[in-house]
Amino acid sequence: MxxxxxxxxxxxxxxxxxxxxxxxxxxxxxxxxxxxxxxxxxxxxxxxxxxxxxxxxxxxxxxxxxxxxxxxxxxxxxxxxxxxxxxxxxxxxxxxxxxxxxxxxxxxxxxxxxxxxxxxxxxxxxxxxxxxxxxxxxxxxxxxxxxxxxxxxxxxxxxxxxxxxxxxxxxxxxxxxxxxxxxxxxxxxxxxxxxxxxxxxxxxxxxxxxxxxxxxxxxxxLGDPGALATVATVLDVHPVRRGDRAGYRQRRISRDGWLVIMAGGTAHGIGMEAPTAAVSSRQRLVALAQGGLQATGRALSPYTIDGAKRWFLEPPHMQASLVLLTGSTAAPTIGDDLPVELRLTTALVDQVVEV
CATH class of the missing domain: 3.20.20.10 (Alanine racemase)
Structure with a gap:
């Protein structure tokens, strides 16, 4: 599925x-x-x-x-x-x-x-x-x-x-x-x-x-997070080169690599985070840093590819997200299920799978 x-x-x-x-x-x-x-x-x-x-x-x-x-x-x-x-x-x-x-x-x-x-x-x-x-x-x-x-x-x-x-x-x-x-x-x-x-x-x-x-x-x-895992399917993969344009907003690609189209978007709650409580100094600094990056058009996605979270090319679409994978990292295969970090109190998943 x-x-x-x-x-x-x-x-x-x-x-x-x-x-x-x-x-x-x-x-x-x-x-x-x-x-x-x-x-x-x-x-x-x-x-x-x-x-x-x-x-x-x-x-x-x-x-x-x-x-x-x-x-x-x-x-x-x-x-x-x-x-x-x-x-x-x-x-x-x-x-x-x-x-x-x-x-x-x-x-x-x-x-x-x-x-x-x-x-x-x-x-x-x-x-x-x-x-x-x-x-x-x-x-x-x-x-x-x-x-x-x-x-x-x-x-x-x-x-x-x-x-x-x-x-x-x-x-x-x-x-x-x-x-x-x-x-x-x-x-x-x-x-x-x-x-x-x-x-x-x-x-x-x-x-x-x-x-x-x-x-x-x-x-x-949700009290035992080790019993739960959220994943999203790789829907498509395209090679891209520096200077190429992609997405609704035709943003330029900054480095050679891959454009990975992942299942999941705003309809699933991706990219629609609740405001942070920012209780500690560290949390406030993280919120400031994230806000500064987003002001420049950069936002880290919740998708993990090859062990690291990757950047959105642009804000998530309704049911799919465009994620940049740059450098020498090998592209994932269409149909792969990859980890995606979701806030389960706001997420709407396509299916719950017992494993």
């Missing part, structure tokens, strides 16, 4: 999935967006294989892509909004759990509940230092008036990745939520060991631990 492929050492990958699941209390696999490179249906199938009781998707539109492959509950993580017709319709689906992040939206759902056969299943999100979605602690006083109309499935806390003050924040918000109404805690980005301590601490001396579920995405699906 030609194109861009994600090769999976399936036995090793599944051992990793099982290890993470066994070490994570109440694991809720996250399957959203591009499905971490695997696709949503594949992640739903693997979640079913793991025996997970619930799966989390990002958007209402993603529910249909997982429900046939997964038999359990489906949590929609994007907060409900009254102008989303699909989100309103899914309130009637007894397998779907809706996230609510504003008191006015909870009130709107409560008003709609009378038209449903069963109360809609809801988890309420609390605002964290992420400053993204959620009710602040001061807003919790307005929640109680609407709880009778819904089926409260829990409280959700989406923590930042930084571990600075993370546990203290989780404990503070959890206590505020549980004092409003006892329910399961659904938490993201809290290590399993800390979550276990938190559940016991919230349960109190001599009591059962507080019910808690941990959503896991990247660490579950």
């Amino acid at each position: 030609s194109g861009v492929s994600l090769r999976v050492d399936i036995d090793r990958w599944r051992r990793h999935l099982a290890t993470v699941a066994a070490a994570t209390p109440g694991i809720v696999p996250v399957a959203k967006g591009n499905g971490y490179g695997f696709g949503l249906t594949r992640l739903a199938e693997e979640s079913e294989r793991l025996g997970a009781e619930a799966i989390a998707v990002g958007l209402p539109s993603e529910v249909a892509q997982v429900r046939e492959a997964f038999a359990g509950d489906i949590v929609i993580m994007m907060p409900w909004r009254p102008d989303d017709d699909l989100a309103r319709a899914l309130l009637a689906d007894t397998r779907v759990i809706t996230t609510v992040s504003r008191v006015e939206d909870l009130a709107a759902i409560a008003a709609l509940a009378g038209d449903l056969e069963q109360p809609p299943r809801v988890i309420i999100e609390l605002a964290t230092s992420m400053q993204r979605h959620g009710l602040r602690v001061a807003d919790l006083a307005g929640v109680s008036d609407h709880l009778a109309a819904i089926s409260l499935q829990g409280w959700t806390i989406h923590l930042p990745l930084s571990d600075q003050g993370r546990y203290v924040e989780a404990e503070r918000l959890a206590r505020a939520a549980l004092s409003t109404a006892p329910a399961t805690l659904w938490i993201s980005h809290l290590p399993a060991a800390e979550a276990t301590v938190l559940a016991k601490q919230l349960g109190g001396a001599g009591e059962d631990p507080a019910p808690l579920r941990l959503r896991v995405g990247t660490r579950l699906w």
